[in-house]
Amino acid sequence: MIGGGNTAIDAANAARRLGAEDVHLFYRRTEKEMPAFPFEYDHSKVDGVQFHWLAQPVEIIEDKGRAVAVKFVETQLGAPDSSGRRSAEPVAGSEYAVECDLVIPALGQSRLMGQLTESRGIIVHRGSIVVDRPSGRTSNPKYYAGGDGGNGGREVVDAVADGRRAALAIVETARG
Numbered sequence: 242m243i244g245g246g247n248t249a250i251d252a253a254n255a256a257r258r259l260g261a262e263d264v265h266l267f268y269r270r271t272e273k274e275m276p277a278f279p280f281e282y283d284h285s286k287v288d289g290v291q292f293h294w295l296a297q298p299v300e301i302i303e304d305k306g307r308a309v310a311v312k313f314v315e316t317q318l319g320a321p322d323s324s325g326r327r328s329a330e331p332v333a334g335s336e337y338a339v340e341c342d343l344v345i346p347a348l349g350q351s352r353l354m355g356q357l358t359e360s361r362g363i364i365v366h367r368g369s370i371v372v373d374r375p376s377g378r379t380s381n382p383k384y385y386a387g388g389d390g391g392n393g394g395r396e397v398v399d400a401v402a403d404g405r406r407a408a409l410a411i412v413e414t415a416r417g
Contacts, residue, residue, distance in 0.1 A: 242266040242290075243298050243311070244347035245275035250285050252345050257288045264290045265339070269297040269316050269329035276326075297329055299336065301344055308344045313337055377407030385411060 242253045245268035257264045266285070268275055271294045275282065285292075300312040315335035318327040357363040357370065364371040364380040370390045372378060377385040387403025 242345050242347065244268065245270065245277055246347060247277045247281055249345075249347035250277045250281040250290075252347055253290045254281075254285055254288050256343075256345070257285075257290055264288075265293060265341075266290055267293045267296040267298065267311075267313060267339075269295065270318065270326065271295060274318070274326045295329070297331060298346070302338065308341055310338045310340045311344055313339065375406060376410035377403055378410060 242249050242256070242264060244266070249266060249268075253264050253266045272282075272292070295316045295318075296313045297316045298311050299314050301308050302310040302312060313336065315332040315337075316329040317332055319330040320328060322328040358365050361384060362381045363384060363386075369392065370379055370386040372386050372391045377387045377391065379386050385407040387407050388400030391403055392399055
């Protein structure tokens with residue numbers, strides 16, 4: 242497992258509960274900087290997930306199209322990055338490889354907001370789609386948005402509520 246967010250933790254917990262004997266999670270920062278919820282992290286420790294801090298992947302080594310190892314470089318914490326967390330800086334000459342049977346990268350996602358603005362005329366502000374909160378309607382009345390795209394990334398329950406509001410608004414619009 243590669244990553245330090247809730248998705249990485251969830252995948253590690255699921256792998257362990259589904260019978261994986263050894264589950265290792267590698268993260269480029271320390272436990273303190275990990276964005277996963279503390280209770281999720283605590284569950285992982287109870288489930289037997291093994292954590293490796295200050296480790297940044299640089300290559301997945303394959304044999305016949307199957308992952309057999311991951312090459313890492315050790316990191317050290319530097320100045321805070323744009324998120325306010327201390328950045329992970331590679332340590333020269335510290336590369337090492339860890340053998341594996343499966344690699345699950347959970348490194349985060351980025352939204353392609355530029356495409357929405359350019360091709361659909363949807364207004365984006367500070368990385369999120371501007372929506373009418375009660376309906377989820379965007380600046381282009383043909384499109385609705387919610388979840389991470391509309392709220393910047395909160396809880397799943399918020400995304401579900403956004404979807405419900407948008408669905409009700411779409412039905413209302415379709416009825417005329």
